[in-house]
Amino acid sequence: MGNQLESLYQIALEAGEAIMALYHTQVEVTEKDDRSPVTAADLAANAIILDKLAALTPGIPIVSEESAHIPWSERKHWQRFWLVDPLDGTKEYLRKNGEFTVNIALIEQGRPVMAVVHAPALEISWLGNGSKAWSVSNDEWRPIKTEAAQTPxxxxxxxxxxxxxxxxxxxxxxxxxxxxxxxxxxxxxxxxxxxxxxxxxxxxxxxxxxxxxxxxxxxxxxxxxxxxxxxxxxxxxxxxxxxxxxx
Structure with missing residues (x-):
């Protein structure tokens, strides 16, 4: 899973580059059926992620926010699948506050077991393999753990x-x-x-x-x-x- 997690990280970085290439342009926004916004950056990142995941794991299906959704009659038989939000926080992206991410997760038996969350504007990523987690900045992987606090x-x-x-x-x-x-x-x-x-x-x-x-x-x-x-x-x-x- 280590090599696959590294590959996932590289895919997220590439999607992030596509998002940032459009970040300082006049972004065209359209509305989806649920009235949520979608931009060219969402679609560019989605195309990269779908293409790279299909090459990395050709036998594993993909569910993405920006792709046609597969009916439950088919999904209910899946043991594993990828779950993708190519640009989570489109509203933050449009406000240009940097607080948007690329989300990619591998689901097994209904549970997320491997994932990357990449924040391209903040130049930091977080990765998890189900038992360990890291933050990654400048290619430096730093283990992270949850912590209690006297004042939460x-x-x-x-x-x-x-x-x-x-x-x-x-x-x-x-x-x-x-x-x-x-x-x-x-x-x-x-x-x-x-x-x-x-x-x-x-x-x-x-x-x-x-x-x-x-x-x-x-x-x-x-x-x-x-x-x-x-x-x-x-x-x-x-x-x-x-x-x-x-x-």
Whole structure:
């Protein structure tokens, strides 16, 4: 898996280069059926990732946000598949705040077991293999682990605030709040820079799989509000609400 993880990292870097090539241009935006934005950068990164993954693992199917979605009648028989968001945080990309990522995860038996989250504007990546996690900058791989804190840091969405958050926060006598975009929230927990990320609003499978793998590989957990690990063997592409935590 080590060589495959390195290959995954290189694919994400290449997709990131395509995204950044368009970053300082006048980006044309169109709306998808769900009214979420899509840009040429999303599509350019998607084409690279699909092409490279097909060459790396020709027998493993791919589900991507920017590709036609395969029906559950076919997906339910898959033991393994790739789950891809070529540009997570398109709104952040359009705001040019740097808080967007390339997300690629390998799913086995419904669980993310290998992943990369790459933030091209920030020039940092996070990788996980199911048991270990790293942050990578300037090709230097640094092991990361989740950490407790006397005053926990709770990270929330920059673009998608939730009215349910106040109810969740009531359980903490003391806490600090931090905002971040895209899958960076998972990575903050994985690095020990935050302890909790409650997602009490809608997300899709491709938004979360790579970040979940990074957080879990670093020692954290990602569970639904029922206390069940977030799984990807299901018909509904829309995720239930969940909480990422340091343990």
């Amino acid at each position: 840091v709770i990270v929330g969405s920059r673009s998608h605030p939730s009215p349910l958050l106040a109810e969740y926060l009531a359980q903490f006598p003391l806490y600090k709040m931090k905002e971040a975009g895209s899958s960076l929230k998972f990575c903050l927990v994985a690095e020990g820079k935050a302890q909790f990320y409650p997602r009490l609003g809608p997300t899709m499978m491709w938004d979360t799989a790579a970040g979940q793998c990074i957080a879990e590989s670093a020692g954290g957990q990602v569970k639904t509000l029922d206390g069940v690990p977030l799984s990807y063997h299901r018909e509904d592409l829309l995720n239930p609400f969940f909480v990422v935590s340091y343990l």
